[in-house]
Amino acid sequence: MLKLATDKGRAAFADEALDSSPLAIRGLTVSYGQKPAVFSVDMTVRPGAMTAIIGPNGAGKSTLLKAALGIVQPLSGQVRCFGLPLSQQRGKIAYVPQRASVDWDFPTRVIDVVLMGLYRELGLLGRIRAPQMALATDCLARVGMQDFADRQIGQLSGGQQQRVFLARALAQEAELYLLDEPFAGVDAATERAIIAVLKSLRKAGKTVVCVHHDLATVTEYFDNVFLINTSKVAEGPVAEAFTADTLQATYGGRLATAQVDQLSRVPG
Amino acid sequence: MLADALLLQLGYNATLVAIGATLLGIASGVTGTFLFLRKRALVSDAVSHSTLPGVGLAFIVMVALGGDGRNLIGLLAGSALTAWAGLLCLSWLTRRTRLAEDAAIGAVLSVFFGVGIVLLTVIQTMTDGRQAGLATFLLGSTAGMLRVDAMIIALGGALTLALIALLRRPMTLVAFDPEFAAAQGLAVHRIDLTMMGLVMAVTVIGLKIVGLILIVALLIIPPVTARFWTDRSDRVVLLAGITGGMAGYLGAALSATAPDLPTGPIIVLTGFAFFAASLLLAPNRGVLAALMRHLRFQRRVHLRQGLLAMAQGQPIYERLTLRLLRRAGLARPDGVATDAGRARAAKALRDEKRWQVVRGDQTHEAAAALYDGLRDIETVLTRDQIADIDRRIGGPREVPS
Numbered sequence: 001m002l003k004l005a006t007d008k009g010r011a012a013f014a015d016e017a018l019d020s021s022p023l024a025i026r027g028l029t030v031s032y033g034q035k036p037a038v039f040s041v042d043m044t045v046r047p048g049a050m051t052a053i054i055g056p057n058g059a060g061k062s063t064l065l066k067a068a069l070g071i072v073q074p075l076s077g078q079v080r081c082f083g084l085p086l087s088q089q090r091g092k093i094a095y096v097p098q099r100a101s102v103d104w105d106f107p108t109r110v111i112d113v114v115l116m117g118l119y120r121e122l123g124l125l126g127r128i129r130a131p132q133m134a135l136a137t138d139c140l141a142r143v144g145m146q147d148f149a150d151r152q153i154g155q156l157s158g159g160q161q162q163r164v165f166l167a168r169a170l171a172q173e174a175e176l177y178l179l180d181e182p183f184a185g186v187d188a189a190t191e192r193a194i195i196a197v198l199k200s201l202r203k204a205g206k207t208v209v210c211v212h213h214d215l216a217t218v219t220e221y222f223d224n225v226f227l228i229n230t231s232k233v234a235e236g237p238v239a240e241a242f243t244a245d246t247l248q249a250t251y252g253g254r255l256a257t258a259q260v261d262q263l264s265r266v267p268g
Numbered sequence: 269m270l271a272d273a274l275l276l277q278l279g280y281n282a283t284l285v286a287i288g289a290t291l292l293g294i295a296s297g298v299t300g301t302f303l304f305l306r307k308r309a310l311v312s313d314a315v316s317h318s319t320l321p322g323v324g325l326a327f328i329v330m331v332a333l334g335g336d337g338r339n340l341i342g343l344l345a346g347s348a349l350t351a352w353a354g355l356l357c358l359s360w361l362t363r364r365t366r367l368a369e370d371a372a373i374g375a376v377l378s379v380f381f382g383v384g385i386v387l388l389t390v391i392q393t394m395t396d397g398r399q400a401g402l403a404t405f406l407l408g409s410t411a412g413m414l415r416v417d418a419m420i421i422a423l424g425g426a427l428t429l430a431l432i433a434l435l436r437r438p439m440t441l442v443a444f445d446p447e448f449a450a451a452q453g454l455a456v457h458r459i460d461l462t463m464m465g466l467v468m469a470v471t472v473i474g475l476k477i478v479g480l481i482l483i484v485a486l487l488i489i490p491p492v493t494a495r496f497w498t499d500r501s502d503r504v505v506l507l508a509g510i511t512g513g514m515a516g517y518l519g520a521a522l523s524a525t526a527p528d529l530p531t532g533p534i535i536v537l538t539g540f541a542f543f544a545a546s547l548l549l550a551p552n553r554g555v556l557a558a559l560m561r562h563l564r565f566q567r568r569v570h571l572r573q574g575l576l577a578m579a580q581g582q583p584i585y586e587r588l589t590l591r592l593l594r595r596a597g598l599a600r601p602d603g604v605a606t607d608a609g610r611a612r613a614a615k616a617l618r619d620e621k622r623w624q625v626v627r628g629d630q631t632h633e634a635a636a637a638l639y640d641g642l643r644d645i646e647t648v649l650t651r652d653q654i655a656d657i658d659r660r661i662g663g664p665r666e667v668p669s
Contacts (some may be wrong), residue, residue: 095447107504124438188633
């Protein structure tokens, strides 16, 4: 039985469409203790598009992202990045964790955080020279934080912290950008700055995937959606997959029918 | 006497001890910084207590093999072995069971230390092997320190520092943002273990001078002291090395000035003196600076509230507010506003109205976010913008400023 499942997995990955996907996931199950947080999920991220991962609280959105990146160990399942195992593609992936996942009293400056995006490229002993500093400063400018380079990170507002995290991801110069709730708890100016940067990435042919919680902005911001509630509910272009039916299936009774109708009808 | 000690003029042994303690202080300060940044300072306590059974075991094995039971290298190797075992137990308990790290530390620390004490007691009853003196590993003893002991510390310390120089980036990244580190493909668990291995190395080479109970202080005090003075992790590392080295050097020198002063505890107390001074006096993060900041801020709030109350003709009940207003020449002793007070009050009220406009206006969103009741509007908006707001409010064109 087990062998059969593995063979099936391989067959799926032999599919040529998957070789071009920036992130393809098959049969991914993650559990904390005995309860699966994510169960047998398949996902095929469309290249050059902006995809939102949507679902209610505790539906496994962040866990899906973390398991895809190997931050948490999945129970089963396979992940391919541009057709290859993750370990060979680390340089092509940039990750923006949830802002609340780190201690902002850590003794470091804004520019140092952005430079962390270059550690991989610099290696253990590579010195930080003018080109790296210029790149980091430029990334800060892209999120409108160039004036804060020398600040201690604890002095930043929530929105500014989020922008610094985004700048660090930009410094990685990746092909695929994975963001965990980038719009959670940020001010309107930050939300505009972030969405502008993400759209510029898409324009440059990069792929963006966000865990997203604000249903009202989905049609405005994203091309594709991935609806999840422990297992996958729907996946595809917003017009097809973000409908009253799929939302109802994802959220169950948590959204009133009137709300659902209204959300899925917002013009894109 | 102290001058002689500081200039290493108190003889061969005292000089060896001072050099050894300085090197140990530097190595432990630098290593401890990463532990501190990772918020796992107490792990060092479990590691150091786990060295004790190793000391006992090594002694027994060496005696059984017919050697000298007190060979330092043998004892250190044995202590490193059980410290590593303790570390692995701790890591396993934390990762694979539902025990939180603090509970796991308590369990590992007490069990390993207990086994160590049992072994030492057993050794006491053995007839040969010159067992006296093993207990000095608990609190350190520098009385019979040899050249080779100092060499071991120097070599071990240098190796530890070299490894840290090599791994400083991954260790910093893991300490600040382990998820991002993992997403970059770093083996977070392995880096953590390496860091703990370095802590273990420092603990083992420090057994001779400060002993296993007090080494924790040398790992933790320097980084927390350094943290008071800087907001950059690389400088915390540097300052912690300097603080640790100075504590080692001064402590060793101090303890050499009198015959019965124990070196390890004096070193730790010297380090504590640095910590206490930093806690009180450091700019920004020091206690005194924080208190001053709070008082200044409180005064600003009271003055501002007092002025607004004045402008609206409300009575002021708070004594502190009245006193501040009087002292600033804004109110008479009976509480009635002076001319200057009336002018300042009118301006405060005017500014408050201006802020109301700003906060209700989408185009001033960035400025509005800066409102906190105290900020002067002139520092946020240009003169033209304020004039424009004043036109919207109406009333007198010129406001005293």
